[in-house]
Amino acid sequence: MSAALKTHPSIPRPALARTHLPRSEDFLLWSPCLQSYGYRIVDQLFATRVIxxxxxxxxxxxxxxxxxxxxxxxxxxxxxxxxxxxxxxGLLVIRDGEVVLERYGLGLRPGERWSTMSTVKSMTAILVGAAIRDGAIDDIDDPVVRYLPQLRDSGYAKVTVRQLMTMSSGVGWTEDYTDRASDVNRYSKSLADKVPGGVLRMLQAVPGLHAPGTRWHYNTGDTYLLGCVLCAATKRSLSEYMSDTIWKPCGMQDDAFYTLESEDGQEIAGSRAGMSLRDMGRFAWLIASDGVMDGQQVLPAGWVEKVAERAFDIPRDFHPSRLSLGLTGYGFGWWLTDDGAMMAMGHSGQRIYVNRAEKLALVNLAVYPEPRYVNAQEHDRDAELHSFIRACR
Known part of the structure; x- marks a missing residue:
């Protein structure tokens, strides 16, 4: 037998203890037990940048x-x-600037960061006002291609910054969490694979479907581009700008993070950031107090009022939570109720409620089961949250 064909016994290796992490590409499809673990370790699953x-x-x-x-x-x-x-x-209630309820469950502890999911969309939209104040963005009706010329031949060619904030770009993006082939799940896989420029290439290929500004359609891609616009306009990373604009002036207690599309890449402006419960509460209180923190005007005067202007009515059949929480409208990245309250909404139960007139803010961090894990006995969790909010008022 030639030396090339000789076989050698395998060399024994000692068994090593290793930590198993859930598959990051299944982020929107996890079972409840994986959700309650994975939402606490997003920074171990994706590329991130510290705020x-x-x-x-x-x-x-x-x-x-x-x-x-x-x-x-x-x-x-x-x-x-x-x-x-x-x-x-996590559950936090703030009245008149004072924390009156703070509870932790599912192993979450004070100071630990939990996934914001899409509540960060609302936070990112707040930064646009600061960019206008700082002279980085001239006007919310500026075309997106003024800041991102690489989109000139895409479905976003005629879309404005305002239309990104109001989810009215008119492109044919599919936001179906149960379909692995949907745009939002392909986007999620690109993040898991840490593909440089992968999300932007996806968005360049999404076709226009309706005239921009004519229809509301929930679209995580729109807020991704809003983050890109902010970075291009300010010539800074989104994490840096959030840190200097809000995190430091508000005296946040903990570092936070944005998820990135790849190692050292572009921040994901609209999903899966990581923040502590208390700091999400501080952010909520900043909005409840019209951008003022401890007497300091952190946000441009009048910007929160502008953000809360109704741009579109939400279709009644959009999602069960729309009816369960009394959400009827959409402004600049914030969901609106008929009685003047605002909400930041995130996948699987992440909710930030702000009622400026009543000086009330509430943060709810939770694990709502994905559709395939919902059984016939499952109750309407958002309807119960709505009852809880009413009792806090």
């Missing part, structure tokens, strides 16, 4: 503990029942 806190941490004013029981569908419930029934990882 740095400043040296001065704003103390969290504490009010009297909110002694709250609420009623849902005729049944009395407690805060503890609310958290158990709805798989809540």
């Amino acid at each position: 740095q806190r400043g040296q001065d941490i704003r103390p969290t004013p504490r009010g009297d503990e909110l002694e709250l029981d609420y009623e849902h569908q005729g049944q009395p419930r407690s805060v503890e029942a609310f958290m158990d029934r709805n798989s809540v990882a």
